[in-house]
Amino acid sequence: MAEREKLLEVDHIRVEFGKKNRPFVAVEDVSFDIYKGEIFGLVGESGSGKTTVGRSIVRANSLASGEIRLNGRKISGKLSNADDIQVTRDVQMIFQNPANSLNERANVGYIVAEGLYAAGRSYTKKQRQEMVEKALTDVGLMPEFAERFPHEFSGGQQQRIGIARALILNPSLIIADEPISALDVSVRAQVLNLLARLQKERELTYLFIAHDLSSVRFICDRIAVVRKGRILELARSEQLFANPVHPYTKALLSAVPIPDPVDERNRNLLVYNPSEYNYDGDSPVWTEVEPGHFVYANRAELQAC
């Protein structure tokens, strides 16, 4: 693991909202590294701050403290114009709701090409057209679709358009914020397969944000579980599913319905109740329980596993 190249380093970031004197801390002391070519999952319930972390990386939320580095260069805080454009090119986002994230009054060709106008390099009309055609073909759509409008497409196709828009700038990191939550089960599989294929072909790196552990199991190499703005457990997917340590991770895993009536009836639903663990007297620490498997827990929780 050590020789792998770090693409993104998130270093003790903290994000606050609201007034300065009485801030609401949405993200606290979150650190993780994403290696090149990796799919990193960020899982948590609504309100856990997982989206805020993603938005901080694309600089939509500013940091109260901490630092984010891409390829070793700082991308948080104030940036020079040239750096700013470079980061915009390198980090792209795919959104949750494909219908809302596409401009309904622009045709698909413009939606996909829009990044090219903003990326600080001038392209001729013909170049742009070629790039749009290539991006659409890459995501499994027909080049002719460029003339059409978003409402003419199904949810899965709209999500493909969103992916094409992210790909056209040839980014090195893609932040996918719940890209399959709004889709039907049968279409989910198609979009997940597409994302996995693109990752292999283009050696992309993803930060994959989701609320459902079962959907990230298939695609992610490593997963971090977030609760109330903190990472509670971070491990390789297999480790996390085979040996969850933190009681909250166990509760999340136990809540996923199993599509098999016999297993489903035998499923034991666990509930995480923080007051059961005395955090005041025995405060949690960041511990490595096995190589590459970290837990933010106190002694009582570690013993309970």
Add this chain to the structure above:
Amino acid sequence: MKESELLISIQNLNFRFVLRNQVIHALRGVSLDIYKGECLAIVGESGSGKSALVKCLMGLNDKNGHIESGKILYNGLDLAGVESDKEWSNLRGGKIAMVLQNPVSALNPLKTIGWQIEEAVKMHQGLRGKDAGKKVLKLLEEVGISEPEKRYHQYPHEFSGGMCQRVVIAAALACEPEVLICDEPTTALDVTIQAQILDLIKAMGKKYGLTTIYITHDFGVAANIADRIAVMYAGDIVETGLCNEIFYDSRHPYTWALLSSLPQLGDKEQALYTIEGTPPSLVNDIRGDAFAPRNPYALKIDFVSRPPVFSITPTHWARTWLLDSRAPEIKPPEHIAALWKKGRELGLVNS
């Protein structure tokens, strides 16, 4: 299964609506029986007509839609023929109640929680004043909301999504309905909350002897809650059976495809199973089996003639030519074969 009483019988229901000058044939001859006290899950993709079907049951379809033919018999009354708002308002809420997908938009943001539940109590049960208030507090307690006296005076924005859904369920139960229709009530919620709401719906169903119709696109949820499952595709029910029969003895290729494409089952090394293509447009008349163009097991006849209903057991039937005695023997996908085997070994299905 013990003999149960038929409550709702949907017979050959055809429903069309007009949208942008196009006639969409949303329900193409749906037939379905619903028994008293059971929980029936309707599973299907978006656009398969699950919501159109339950809207027919509630008389909630927009003016651009109409029931072309068919019957919905409920306690001897044909709901397809009910026209007047007065009759509907007795049925709706009083006899048939509904829980919608998004709890936050189902509640009025300008009224307190207590007021909204009390409204239903006053309208359908004729309770007034203190009696109505007491009933509301009792309901709030039943659905698991702590400190009901305090919560009574709060507004929806002070509640989390899961709590709002509990309030909606309380309002639905306020009039002691016979039938509870749940239209994807947990899709907008977190998984941990989803588990709690499912438990609540099950507990309430048992307590009040409700007949529950549960719409979902998630087979995991269906496995949790359903006694029987109906699988819908392109405005028609393609397979119906007991929960175990659908999971461990499924016969329709569409059911196979849905069961196989769940991300939970994915192996990292290989791609997930997907259904090629897109659902058919319901604007044009569909020739043959609607699923045929996407079906790797399609026979020639699937493109020509619509398959009839083939019965596998008295409770289990499917609309696919594969069950015809002349059809060639085919091997189901790996995952389905494993489920079949499990079902036989555990003796969950008799065949």
